[in-house]
Amino acid sequence: MSGRGGELAVAALSGYGIGEVFTPAGEHVPAIHDAARAARMRVVEVRHEQTAVFAAEAVATLRRRPGLAVLGAGPGVTNAVSAITAAHFNGAPVVVLAGRAPRWRWGSGSLPALDHVAIVGSVTRSAATCTEVRNIGTDVRAAVLAALTPHRGPAFLDLPMDVVFCAGEAELPPATLPPPIEPDPAAVARAGALLAAAERPVIVAGSDVYTGDAIAALRECAETWRVPVFGTGLARGALPAGHPLAFRSCKRAALARADLVAVLGTAPDLRLGGGTGARLIHVVDAPPAGAPADPPNDDDTVWVAGDLRLVLSAMADHRGVRADHADWIELLRVAEDTARAQEAGHLADDREPIRSARLYAELRRALTDEAIIVGDGGDVVSAAARHLDVGRPGSWLDGGRYGNGGAGLGYALGAALACPDRPVCGLLGDGAAAGSVLEVESLVRHHLPVVLVVGNNGSIGTAGLRGADDRTPGLRLEKVVAALGGAGETVATARQLAPALRRAFESRVPYLLNVLIEPRADPA
Incomplete structure (x- = not known):
């Protein structure tokens, strides 16, 4: 194919379903912007x-x-390093194309003269510089394949100005997908044997179960084995609320008493409550970098790597004598019902200032099963996870294992564009909101009616670093949103919550509810 470098780069992305480019303004990459518009891709500035x-x-x-994100050179890349790192931790296949000074000016004071590859190399699946117009097709396709290959993650490619703006010819390889990773049958058999022998098993399913399109296989496995399931991240809602094997509120008790925990598509980290003494099955979509080809397994731990659909389907097909879990499921159901009964008192608390649990009680009524929930802020996200059920998988976005504060506006913007027929609700702490609220202007400009609910306890900063005299109560964040073209209001009493949420979702503009909650940790 013949064309300018920007045209060749965009052409190399065809076949992967990419319909939008997220980008700030920058003088190094307008050739990519122009080519994307010509290819009918939406350029989202x-x-x-x-x-x-x-x-x-x-x-x-x-x-x-x-x-796809397209960035300018120098500060354009370094400003994005935290977000690239979040994509790395969350296993998200993000392709980052970045501008760079012309090759003939490297080392001669060109602005900005910076080796981006050295900076992002440790937090990307691949990081490279395209040095010739003729290589653009193969280099871009290589970046896409690197991002999509399990374990997925971001891939970075520099496009110097004398490559992206110049004309030439480049070969465009066919758009292909990486083949699924076949799991080791022996490891799957060991996992099946452990599960068959367990009397009190628990499944903890993570976001990779959703992104690996393994939700149906998870349901099949759980229902075949009759194992309780706790969903995290995008796997929340994998089993709908009301399903006899779906649990949310008794996870701590379940993990404390389980004799086997199967962790699927996520890491067995502190979100398991500090670990358990149970046997462990850990299923991941690919061997971690640097892991031995045959990782150690013993009587208490089985580690399985492979396409999650294949692994879970194979585990569901395991034959042999299986322990009965009816008493265990009933025990957990009693614990779940007890926890929810205790929770109900906090959800109904009408005292002032507003208790954060009371906010989530109204959100339960306002959010449909189709809603996408975006969490940004430590206390807000943890409280929402305790109090909100999710109607379907693929409905919960937060900072994940990296915990990057300030991600909420970007996640909400992307979610609103990816799923325009679904309502998007961002749940933000006042610190997260104050640090990113100016990005509401992008929501306004692109006509994205995201509802932002800020749990404002006036306590910006990490607990223990600020004293009572340092609080900043009542920041009028909704006025900032209104000044940027959106709308909003302050909510100071519990009885104002329901009508305010109704106005927000009916407004069809970016709308911020500044909910003034109690200035201390929620007791629930």
């Missing part, structure tokens, strides 16, 4: 580079295909 990458991550995870 945002105000900050990290927003572009966060939005691309949201699209990549929700749509299960590559997301």
